[in-house]
Amino acid sequence: MNKLSIIKIGGKIINEDNLLDNFIQSFTKVDGAKILVHGGGRAASELSERLDIPVQMIDGRRITDKDTLDVAIMVYAGLINKNIVAKLQQHHCNALGLSGADANCILADKREIKDIDFGYVGDIKKINIMSLKSFLSLGLTPVISALTHNGNGQLLNTNADTIAATLASSLSKDYAVNLKYCFEYNGVLKDLNDPNSILKSVNKVEAEAYIENGIFADGMIPKVTNAFYALENGATQVTICGIDHVDKNMSGTNFIL
Amino acid sequence: MNKLSIIKIGGKIINEDNLLDNFIQSFTKVDGAKILVHGGGRAASELSERLDIPVQMIDGRRITDKDTLDVAIMVYAGLINKNIVAKLQQHHCNALGLSGADANCILADKREIKDIDFGYVGDIKKINIMSLKSFLSLGLTPVISALTHNGNGQLLNTNADTIAATLASSLSKDYAVNLKYCFEYNGVLKDLNDPNSILKSVNKVEAEAYIENGIFADGMIPKVTNAFYALENGATQVTICGIDHVDKNMSGTNFIL
Numbered sequence: 001m002n003k004l005s006i007i008k009i010g011g012k013i014i015n016e017d018n019l020l021d022n023f024i025q026s027f028t029k030v031d032g033a034k035i036l037v038h039g040g041g042r043a044a045s046e047l048s049e050r051l052d053i054p055v056q057m058i059d060g061r062r063i064t065d066k067d068t069l070d071v072a073i074m075v076y077a078g079l080i081n082k083n084i085v086a087k088l089q090q091h092h093c094n095a096l097g098l099s100g101a102d103a104n105c106i107l108a109d110k111r112e113i114k115d116i117d118f119g120y121v122g123d124i125k126k127i128n129i130m131s132l133k134s135f136l137s138l139g140l141t142p143v144i145s146a147l148t149h150n151g152n153g154q155l156l157n158t159n160a161d162t163i164a165a166t167l168a169s170s171l172s173k174d175y176a177v178n179l180k181y182c183f184e185y186n187g188v189l190k191d192l193n194d195p196n197s198i199l200k201s202v203n204k205v206e207a208e209a210y211i212e213n214g215i216f217a218d219g220m221i222p223k224v225t226n227a228f229y230a231l232e233n234g235a236t237q238v239t240i241c242g243i244d245h246v247d248k249n250m251s252g253t254n255f256i257l
Numbered sequence: 258m259n260k261l262s263i264i265k266i267g268g269k270i271i272n273e274d275n276l277l278d279n280f281i282q283s284f285t286k287v288d289g290a291k292i293l294v295h296g297g298g299r300a301a302s303e304l305s306e307r308l309d310i311p312v313q314m315i316d317g318r319r320i321t322d323k324d325t326l327d328v329a330i331m332v333y334a335g336l337i338n339k340n341i342v343a344k345l346q347q348h349h350c351n352a353l354g355l356s357g358a359d360a361n362c363i364l365a366d367k368r369e370i371k372d373i374d375f376g377y378v379g380d381i382k383k384i385n386i387m388s389l390k391s392f393l394s395l396g397l398t399p400v401i402s403a404l405t406h407n408g409n410g411q412l413l414n415t416n417a418d419t420i421a422a423t424l425a426s427s428l429s430k431d432y433a434v435n436l437k438y439c440f441e442y443n444g445v446l447k448d449l450n451d452p453n454s455i456l457k458s459v460n461k462v463e464a465e466a467y468i469e470n471g472i473f474a475d476g477m478i479p480k481v482t483n484a485f486y487a488l489e490n491g492a493t494q495v496t497i498c499g500i501d502h503v504d505k506n507m508s509g510t511n512f513i514l
Binding site: 081099 | 404409
C-alpha cells in the first residue's frame with residue numbers, strides 16, 4: 001500500500017508567522033501523498049472579539065452560534081486556508097484548500113442538543129474517500145479546514161483533531177496512514193517545565209494514567225483520545241511531534257496500542 | 258468540442274439570500290460542464306466597515322491594502338465561497354470552491370505602481386488549464402472566488418469579471434465556451450426605467466456608442482469590455498442575463514462582434 005501522511009496543525013503555529021513558515025518548510029519535505037488539516041480557533045476568537053461577538057466556551061469547547069460560525073468560515077476556510085495554500089504553492093507543493101463541503105468531502109450531522117446546545121457543530125458522518133483519492137492521484141495536497149457540511153446547505157464547525165483522526169481511519173483501507181499531530185513542542189512532555197522530558201512512546205494504559213495524574217491535560221486529552229481512535233481504526237502510525245520534524249519519521253511521541 | 262458554461266455573479270445577488278437561492282436553482286439546471294465565478298465587493302465593504310478598516314478609493318477605484326486584502330480573503334474565499342458550495346451540494350451539484358492559489362489555478366502579477374498604487378491587486382498572468390480540466394473531468398463544478406496569487410506566497414485581489422473573461426478565453430481551446438454575466442436584470446436595459454427595454458444583442462460599434470451616450474455606465478462598462486475581450490479571444494457566446502435564466506440559452510443580451 002502507498003504511504004499517506006496526514007498532518008494536523010493547530011492554533012499557536014497558525015498564529016505566528018515564523019512558526020508557520022518553519023512548519024511549511026518541513027511539511028513540503030514530507031515524501032509521498034499528504035494531507036494537511038488545520039484549525040484556527042485562536043485567530044477566530046481574535047476576529048470575534050474585534051466584531052464584538054462573544055466567545056462562548058463550555059468545558060473548553062466552543063459554542064458555535066450563527067455569528068461565530070460565520071467567523072469560523074471566514075477565518076478557517078478563508079484567511080488561514082488560503083494563506084497556507086499560497087505559501088505551499090510558493091514551495092512548489094500543489095496545495096488544494098478544502099472545506100468539508102468542497103467536493104462533498106466531509107458530511108456531518110449537526111450535534112444533537114442534550115445537556116448543552118453546541119450550536120452549528122458537526123459530528124462527522126461520512127468521509128468522501130473517492131474525492132480525496134482523486135485529488136491525491138492528481139498529485140494535489142489537500143489542505144482541509146475544520147468545517148464540514150450536512151448536505152442540506154448548512155456548514156458546520158468540526159474539531160480539526162477529530163477530522164484528522166477520522167480521515168486517518170477512513171483512508172487506511174487504501175493507504176498506510178501516518179497521522180501526525182504537530183505542535184509547538186517536539187513531543188509530549190512528561191514535565192512541562194523540562195523540554196528534554198519528551199515521552200518516546202505512550203501506550204493506552206500509560207495514557208490513562210497520565211490523564212488521571214494530570215500530566216495530560218486540557219488540549220492534550222482530545223489529541224490522545226483521537227490518536228488511539230485512529231490507531232484502533234486502521235492508522236499505521238500516530239505521533240505527536242514538533243513543527244520542524246514532520247518530515248522525519250522517528251521524532252516526537254509515538255502512540256502504541 | 259464539449260460545451261462549457263462559465264457564469265459570473267456579482268454583489269447584489271450574493272448579498273440577498275432569496276436572489277442567491279433563485280440563482281442556485283437555475284445554475285444547477287445548466288447542462289454539461291460549468292464553472293461559477295463570483296465577486297463579493299459589497300459584503301467585503303460591509304465587513305471592512307464593521308472592522309473600522311477605511312475603504313480607500315482613488316478615481317472611483319478601490320485600493321487593496323493589507324487589511325483590505327485580508328477582508329477580501331475572508332469574505333470571498335471564506336464566507337461567500339463556502340456558503341455557495343454548501344448550497345450547490347444541497348442541490349446535488351458537486352461544487353469545488355477555489356481561489357486562484359488552489360491547485361495553482363490562476364497566477365497573477367501584483368499591479369505595477371504607476372500613477373496609483375492599487376496595493377494587493379493582481380493582473381492575471383496565467384490560467385492553469387490542466388488543473389481546471391482535471392476538476393471538470395471528475396464531474397466537479399469549480400466555484401472560483403475573485404482571488405489570485407503570485408506564486409511567491411502572496412494572494413492578490415482580482416476583478417471577478419476579468420477572471421471570468423480570461424477563463425473563457427483560456428478554456429476556449431478545449432471547450433465551446435458560453436460566458437454569462439449574470440445580474441439582477443434580465444439583460445442590459447436601454448432605458449433603466451423600463452424593464453422591458455432589454456437589448457437583444459449588442460455589437461462592438463453599438464457598445465461604443467452606448468458607452469459614449471451614457472446608456473452603458475459604471476459597472477456595466479468593464480463587463481462590456483470583458484465581454485468583447487472574451488468573444489475576440491475564443492469564447493463561442495457571451496451574454497448578460499438575469500439570475501432566473503442562466504439555464505436558458507436564448508435569454509438576455511447577446512454580444513456579437
